[in-house]
Every structure is written in structure tokens, then in C-alpha cells.
Amino acid sequence: MEQESLRLVEEFGREGALGYWHDFSEVQKRANLGLLDHAQHLQAISPRLLGCHVHDVDWPAKDHRVPLSTGGVDFEKLLPWVPKGLPLVWELSPSQRRAQVLAEHQAWRSKFGA
Secondary structure, eight states, rough: HHHHHHHHHHHOOTSOOOEEEHHHHHHHHHHHTTSHHHHHHHHGGGGGGEEEEOEETTTTTEEEEOOOOOOOOHHHHHHHOOOTTTTTEEEOTTTTTHHHHHHHHHHHHHHHOO
16 A cells, blocks of 8 residues: 555656555554555655554554554654645544643643653
């Protein structure tokens, strides 16, 4: 899937007409299975990024967890490939507790900024 996304934006997005929305935990689930290198993929597609869905993943594939809560996604390694100013939308399961979301959001802001 990621290879196809990269080929599509390279082929049809030359004039900025096509971009890519990155989903951290969806890509991480495939990385957990050894199907790709998450950082390598994000680096390759970074020039075409429009924004990102941000959520963590419990090994191997339980996603929509609060970012930084499980450590399944290495945000410190990956976020440098996300251009500044792009939308980072937290996409969480409704089962996540409000207190944990607020605490991890504060930790996120301290670590990565707004």
C-alpha cells in the first residue's frame, strides 16, 4: 500500500495536484509485521505530505491509542520527516480515557510543541 501511495504521488502529483495524508498507526502496524520501514517510507513521501492522523499502536495491531501512551510508534524518530505547519490530527478510539488524553497531550506539547 505504501509503495503504491508513493508511486501515485510521484506520478500524478508533480504540480502539487496530489498529496498524501499519513496515518502513523496504520503504517506502524505494517512495519510491526516487517512489511516496511516506517521512517524510510515517511522520509520518501515527506515532500507530498498534506497532514497526519496521529495515534499510537499496541503491538502488534491495536491502534487508535493515545500518542506516547504505548510507545508503539517512535514519534521522536518520525516527526522530523513531517514538515512544520502541517495538520496533526489526533485520531483516538472512544475508549481512551479523557485524563490520559489530556496528560499525554500536555506531554506531546512539551516534547514536540503545539
